[in-house]
Amino acid sequence: MATDIKIYSKKITPAEAQEYLTKNNHSSNRRISERNVSFLLAEMQNGNWITTGDPIQFNRDGQLINGQHRLTAIIKHGKPVEMFIAEGVPNNAFKVMDTGKMRSAGDALAIMGYKNCFNVAGITRHILMIKSNRYNNTGRMAGCSISDIVAFADANKKLLQDIIHEMNEVYRPFKYASPSMLGALCFFFQKKDAEKSWAFWEKYSSGIDLGATNPIRFLREKLIQNKLNKTQYNHRDMMALHIFAWNAFREGKKVTSFGLAKNYEFPKIK
Numbered sequence: 001m002a003t004d005i006k007i008y009s010k011k012i013t014p015a016e017a018q019e020y021l022t023k024n025n026h027s028s029n030r031r032i033s034e035r036n037v038s039f040l041l042a043e044m045q046n047g048n049w050i051t052t053g054d055p056i057q058f059n060r061d062g063q064l065i066n067g068q069h070r071l072t073a074i075i076k077h078g079k080p081v082e083m084f085i086a087e088g089v090p091n092n093a094f095k096v097m098d099t100g101k102m103r104s105a106g107d108a109l110a111i112m113g114y115k116n117c118f119n120v121a122g123i124t125r126h127i128l129m130i131k132s133n134r135y136n137n138t139g140r141m142a143g144c145s146i147s148d149i150v151a152f153a154d155a156n157k158k159l160l161q162d163i164i165h166e167m168n169e170v171y172r173p174f175k176y177a178s179p180s181m182l183g184a185l186c187f188f189f190q191k192k193d194a195e196k197s198w199a200f201w202e203k204y205s206s207g208i209d210l211g212a213t214n215p216i217r218f219l220r221e222k223l224i225q226n227k228l229n230k231t232q233y234n235h236r237d238m239m240a241l242h243i244f245a246w247n248a249f250r251e252g253k254k255v256t257s258f259g260l261a262k263n264y265e266f267p268k269i270k
Contacts, residue, residue, distance in 0.1 A: 006087045007055060011080040017071040020056065023064045032072060039145065040073035044081055048147035055084035059091045105149040114153070119164050122180025124149045124156075126239070127187050135236045135266050163187055170205040176223035177238055185242050188269045196250050215248035218258030236266065243267045 012020070043049045056067035064071075067083075074081050105125065106118035114120055128144045129135055153160060160183075167183045189197035203209065203216045210217035222241055226232045233241070237260055247270045248255055 004060075004088045007084060009051065009082060009084045011082045012056070012071070012074055012085075013080045014075045014078055017074040020058075020064055021068060021071050021075075023058065023062060024068055032068060036069045037072045037076065040069055041076050043145055043147065044073060044077045044079075046147075048145055049081060050147075051082050051084065053084060055086040057086045057089045059089050061091060062087075065089060105144075105146045108146050108150055109153060112150070112154075114157075115161065116164050119180060119183070120153050120160050121149055122178070123160060123163065123183035123187070124153045126181055126184030128152060130184065130188065130239070130269075133266075135239065159187070163190075166201070170201045172205075174205045174207070174220070174223075176220075176227055177242070181235070181239060181242075185239070185246070189246055192269060193250055200246060200249055213254035213256060215245040215253065215255045215258065218255055219245035222258060233260075240264065240267055243269055246270075 040049075056070065057065050059065050066089075070081075070083065104118075105121035109117035109121055125144050128148055134144070163183045163186050164179075167179050167186055170182060170186075171179045186197065186201065189200060200216065203214075204220065207217075207220055210220075219241055223238075226238075240260060241258075244258070244267055247267065250270060
């Protein structure tokens with residue numbers, strides 16, 4: 001019976017978290033993901049942790065069936081963290097756990113009333129990845145929490161909406177990179193040189209008046225080739241190509257070849 005479930009909140013100490021983990025039911029819990037634990041730990045350390053209605057769960061046999069990542073993060077955090085605990089959950093409840101869609105940063109922004117919420121979330125994620133140097137060798141987009149994204153978007157609301165409008169105009173005639181990636185790059189290019197940024201994106205989208213040694217011409221050719229070859233470049237590569245082209249364009253450099261060296265270092269935006 002559902003009424004047999006006891007739910008309460010408490011501050012779980014690292015010692016208690018360790019004790020709870022000894023009751024781990026490995027047959028119903030997933031393997032520990034160090035990446036997930038690191039993410040949760042960062043949320044706790046940065047003061048972003050919010051107690052939600054999702055409890056640490058024990059079944060009727062007293063076995064832990066949900067919450068091992070949060071408990072592991074508490075141990076690493078070394079401080080108590082308040083959470084809900086549910087005891088007496090049916091033993092077969094693990095079959096339907098984690099089957100729903102996880103709420104995204106875009107969902108959170110939509111609830112807050114943002115226009116273009118998913119575009120704002122995507123652009124912000126790319127911006128935070130660059131600002132914190134989180135691009136790894138595979139170009140995966142891990143490492144930005146919903147709290148981080150919402151806080152940055154809230155502090156830059158008008159600017160992000162202006163960028164979305166501008167990048168929609170850029171994307172329509174030349175659909176070879178994601179609008180969110182372009183928006184993040186626009187954010188940084190504008191801060192470096194607003195006039196040059198406008199000129200860069202105009203030439204990028206139109207392909208007009210590009211001489212034989214113009215870096216934007218080589219960038220466009222690489223992007224077209226990439227689309228024909230299908231997924232040759234990952235997120236990191238695509239971002240790096242745009243930055244290399246921007247740096248050369250802003251400095252007035254002529255190029256005769258353009259590409260990414262093996263094991264290249266992710267470029268800084270000049």
